[in-house]
Amino acid sequence: MSVPLLEQLVEAFRVLPGVGQKTAQRMAYHVLERGRDGGRRLAEVLGEAVEKIGHCERCRDFSETPLCPTCASASRDAHLLCAVESPADRLAIEQATGYRGLYFVLQGRLSPLDGIGPRELGLHTLGERLAEGEVQELIIATNPTVEGEATAHYLAQLARQHGVRPSRPAHGLPLGGELEYVDRGTLSHAFGSRGEMP
Amino acid sequence: MSVPLLEQLVEAFRVLPGVGQKTAQRMAYHVLERGRDGGRRLAEVLGEAVEKIGHCERCRDFSETPLCPTCASASRDAHLLCAVESPADRLAIEQATGYRGLYFVLQGRLSPLDGIGPRELGLHTLGERLAEGEVQELIIATNPTVEGEATAHYLAQLARQHGVRPSRPAHGLPLGGELEYVDRGTLSHAFGSRGEMP
Numbered sequence: 001m002s003v004p005l006l007e008q009l010v011e012a013f014r015v016l017p018g019v020g021q022k023t024a025q026r027m028a029y030h031v032l033e034r035g036r037d038g039g040r041r042l043a044e045v046l047g048e049a050v051e052k053i054g055h056c057e058r059c060r061d062f063s064e065t066p067l068c069p070t071c072a073s074a075s076r077d078a079h080l081l082c083a084v085e086s087p088a089d090r091l092a093i094e095q096a097t098g099y100r101g102l103y104f105v106l107q108g109r110l111s112p113l114d115g116i117g118p119r120e121l122g123l124h125t126l127g128e129r130l131a132e133g134e135v136q137e138l139i140i141a142t143n144p145t146v147e148g149e150a151t152a153h154y155l156a157q158l159a160r161q162h163g164v165r166p167s168r169p170a171h172g173l174p175l176g177g178e179l180e181y182v183d184r185g186t187l188s189h190a191f192g193s194r195g196e197m198p
Numbered sequence: 199m200s201v202p203l204l205e206q207l208v209e210a211f212r213v214l215p216g217v218g219q220k221t222a223q224r225m226a227y228h229v230l231e232r233g234r235d236g237g238r239r240l241a242e243v244l245g246e247a248v249e250k251i252g253h254c255e256r257c258r259d260f261s262e263t264p265l266c267p268t269c270a271s272a273s274r275d276a277h278l279l280c281a282v283e284s285p286a287d288r289l290a291i292e293q294a295t296g297y298r299g300l301y302f303v304l305q306g307r308l309s310p311l312d313g314i315g316p317r318e319l320g321l322h323t324l325g326e327r328l329a330e331g332e333v334q335e336l337i338i339a340t341n342p343t344v345e346g347e348a349t350a351h352y353l354a355q356l357a358r359q360h361g362v363r364p365s366r367p368a369h370g371l372p373l374g375g376e377l378e379y380v381d382r383g384t385l386s387h388a389f390g391s392r393g394e395m396p
Binding site for chain 1: 202203204206207210211213214215216221223224225226227228229230231233234236237238239240241242243244245246247248249250251260262284285286289305
């Protein structure tokens, strides 16, 4: 009784994260009512991106070229390497900090129960890279979750094996936050690792 | 420094309703990381939908064919016609009620300030249709907003001109709601149009 192509479109929108039946419907109607040009463009770019964007062979980040622009850049500091779990984490660091070193994107975290071991995270290539001797410090910026911590521990050992200094971003109270609303784990950690006031 | 195609993709996702920079980024990364097949499918269906889905020449709803399946169906009651503002409203009625009549989708509401008059809503074709004499009742299901009410008023006059009985869905307290949380306008209206208990 209804338009099959429209139903297919609603169904197709549900592949997006956080998009359920109702939102997918709203997106489909919105594109058809008010955003046909944008929809056409999205279809083109999405189709092209899905085919052309692969992974940088050096840092495993998304890249259209075999080597991503960051890895190919001569102006980045090759002594610093920052390991992150996902491309989104890499982008967050790139946008928020003045970091000028290179990255290594794990595309996941160690999770033996899900069959994700060192090989799936490309840690053999990371090992080879650390063995080259150019990297002096490995900044381990995995997420502060159980699996992220386990991954960080593994990476730190790997770095030490190759004589590279492992480091990680400071953990503690977020700036602008209020003690009252900080979760227990963070507060306890921040309290335990307090430093002398300058 | 970053992948241009990826940036284009993030930008393209922003055409969707309620999607800002951050959500668009999440969608782009999600599709590339875990949903390439779904992304490919979305690109295809979206491209096809934007080109092929037009409007039914009789009810103005979205349709791939000149006449939509509902208008073309012989099993719908042609004596009943329901006017709604948008295809989404039509779908909501179709899914929630057992209505077996036909629809007329205004694709908007009267809004002189935005240059939307009777012609933009296709009311001349609606007038011609009412003049054919088959429709006996016009159910006016516009939204209960100021513009929706004005549109309803106009449609009711149009119906009476052609000897068609105008009607509208009942307004009042929503089922399952609590008096305390109902907005004033609704409560006042429901109180004023109270009926005797059966």
